[in-house]
Amino acid sequence: MEKEGRIIKLIGGLYTVIDEEKNKYILKPLGIFRHKNIQPKVGDLVVFNQDSIIDLKERKNDLYRPMIANVDQVLLVNSAISPDFSFLLLDKFITLIVANGIKPIIIITKVDLLEKSLLEALKAKINYYEKFYKVIYFSAKTLEGKEEILNVTRNKVNVLAGQTGAGKSSLLNAIDSKLNIQTNEISKALGRGKHTTRHVELIAFGEGYIADTPGFSKLEFLDYQANQIRFYFSDFFELSNQCKFYECTHIHEPGCAIITAYQEGKILKERYESYKNIYNEIKLQKPIYRRDDK
Ligand SMILES: Nc1nc2c(ncn2[C@@H]2O[C@H](COP(=O)(O)OP(=O)(O)OP(=O)(O)O)[C@@H](O)[C@H]2O)c(=O)[nH]1
Ligand SMILES: [Mg+2]
Numbered sequence: 533m534e535k536e537g538r539i540i541k542l543i544g545g546l547y548t549v550i551d552e553e554k555n556k557y558i559l560k561p562l563g564i565f566r567h568k569n570i571q572p573k574v575g576d577l578v579v580f581n582q583d584s585i586i587d588l589k590e591r592k593n594d595l596y597r598p599m600i601a602n603v604d605q606v607l608l609v610n611s612a613i614s615p616d617f618s619f620l621l622l623d624k625f626i627t628l629i630v631a632n633g634i635k636p637i638i639i640i641t642k643v644d645l646l647e648k649s650l651l652e653a654l655k656a657k658i659n660y661y662e663k664f665y666k667v668i669y670f671s672a673k674t675l676e677g678k679e680e681i682l683n684v685t686r687n688k689v690n691v692l693a694g695q696t697g698a699g700k701s702s703l704l705n706a707i708d709s710k711l712n713i714q715t716n717e718i719s720k721a722l723g724r725g726k727h728t729t730r731h732v733e734l735i736a737f738g739e740g741y742i743a744d745t746p747g748f749s750k751l752e753f754l755d756y757q758a759n760q761i762r763f764y765f766s767d768f769f770e771l772s773n774q775c776k777f778y779e780c781t782h783i784h785e786p787g788c789a790i791i792t793a794y795q796e797g798k799i800l801k802e803r804y805e806s807y808k809n810i811y812n813e814i815k816l817q818k819p820i821y822r823r824d825d826k
């Protein structure tokens with residue numbers, strides 16, 4: 533027997549592989565992988581027999597935090613309130629996701645908790661992002677946005693990202709009550725600290741898969757140079773061919789199309805401030821931590 537499937541779980545060296553008919557198999561990889569220094573990971577498409585993974589398909593992408601391959605998109609969960617919404621946090625997440633070649637879907641959750649006029653004001657600003665990314669408003673209480681989330685995750689390998697307490701696990705539980713994933717309050721009650729998920733696992737969610745791991749949880753830019761960030765701000769990148777200088781950093785250069793657009797109110801103020809913040813944060817990183825100082 534030789535079949536094809538996808539790795540959905542890895543615990544203690546044992547892989548769970550699921551085939552097209554949703555049958556699950558617990559397997560070990562052939563020794564050859566270790567010799568070649570290749571480690572199969574969650575998300576990998578594999579060829580397997582009764583007891584072993586025998587071949588790996590080429591990966592379309594490969595994440596380290598979380599350890600998942602072949603991710604189609606990241607659901608970036610931000611609470612409208614509690615914890616407070618932060619554009620800097622949103623933009624840091626987007627930057628790191630885009631830098632990994634993955635598309636973010638922006639989800640604003642806990643909309644039931646925010647007073648109506650404040651929510652409208654927030655939506656007016658977030659509207660800026662809708663030109664570039666899909667934005668979904670959600671509440672685990674009222675289930676507003678549920679169908680949109682089911683639609684967008686269909687037939688995809690999804691990873692959740694967002695700060696602790698944003699409502700990632702609650703979102704999954706609310707949409708699929710069979711999941712019964714631990715949420716923040718419960719994990720605190722057990723005295724386990726912040727993140728309860730210890731292993732990476734893709735769970736069947738609607739008609740797709742999703743990993744409830746705190747993806748991109750380390751919002752650090754140690755592997756990046758300041759002048760790289762402009763490529764990951766898709767909106768800036770699109771405009772940058774109108775900057776006077778080819779290598780324009782959009783920070784201080786004359787004839788910068790981004791600074792002009794910002795001054796004319798065409799770029800959201802918070803968005804440009806995030807860019808400067810991230811740029812300066814990288815500039816201030818100790819060179820010793822950076823691979824290639826510039
Ligand atoms: N009112 C309301 N509360 C919510 C909503 N979503 C989440 N919460 C609450 O917010 C808290 C944190 O939610 P979690 O789902 O545990 O957050 P998380 O993003 O999974 O957090 P980590 O697992 O620590 O990364 C819980 O107390 C939830 O009940 C929502 O849409 N509305
Ligand atoms: Mg959680």
Ligand SMILES: [Zn+2]
Nearest residue numbers: 775780782788
């Ligand atoms: Zn510029």
